[in-house]
Amino acid sequence: MTTPDHQSPAPQSPVPAAKDRIYRSPMALLGGVLLLAIVGWLGVDALIKGHDRTPWLALAGLILVVPLVTAFTLRPAVFAGDDRLRVRNPFRVITLPWGQIASLRSGYSNEVVTKSGAKYQLWAIPVSLRARKKATRQQTRADAQARAGGATGGPGNHLGVGGLRGSAVPDGPPRAETDKIMDELRGLLEDREQAETAQGEVTVRWAYEIAAPAVAGAILLAILRATG
Structure with missing residues (x-):
């Protein structure tokens, strides 16, 4: 039996993609959990113990309030990857390749500005x-x-x-912590804006999974109030 002179190299496993950095507001998360707990407790209590139209009003209120509380507290997040910045705001998800971002601006709110002039607020990174x-x-x-x-000690003093x-x-x-986060994002922008894989178009997707239940709850609540 002959032995081959050369052995084929073992297949290399693909290099795993770097995980996105995720930025969220701890205080918003805590407040959202507490608000949902209170709303759920009051709503379920009204559903079980309420009389006449009270359970229906409680149901409509839950359908309206729960998505809104979730949208403004638990949902906002910023995902920073090697190729793009993804901003998840209460009612929209904006995907911005680094090559399309002109600046990350901090004032009374933190914003990302595109090269076309569009501005998007970073709800997950509030200014304090x-x-x-x-x-x-x-x-x-x-x-x-x-x-x-x-x-007291002159230039040579170390005390x-x-x-x-x-x-x-x-x-x-x-x-401030949020200012440090913005500095990190600016560093990523500076490093990645010229990368070939960081080019593309800005996309905006509306969060119908949040808006639709809230609108349905508002309509149901309005009908109940009008027919009461």
Whole structure:
């Protein structure tokens, strides 16, 4: 029996695609769970114990309120991948290839701006003015400590306030958490906007699975109120 001179290389397993980074608001998730628990408790209680038209009104209210609470609390998320940014807002899902994004802007809200001029708010990354003010206060205190340390010990002093080594100089300026997230997204945009796989068209899909039940609940509630 002859032995082949060359063996065929073993098939290589495909490289798994990198998972998207997912950004959501923890406070919105917590608030949504609590609101749904309260609405569910009150609604089910009215359905079981209510009389006359009360169970129907409770049912219509649940059909209307539950999708809306879900849309504005549990649903919003931002998915950042190597090729595109996917923004899941209360009633729309916007898919934006990195090559189509002009900027990620932060003001009173965080927004993504396309090269065509369209703007989409990032509901999952809300701006916290309170967190920004807190970061500013921390930076002011750090600057004051650094100045105090320089005045008492000179440039060669390594002891900060209270004699703790290195405590006078922070690693970097304090930033609000959502501002840090926007910095990460800007870094991804800078790295990936020229990639061949990050080109394409912006697509927008409406969340009919949220809007349809809410509209149905509103219509049913209106009919019940009108015929009452």
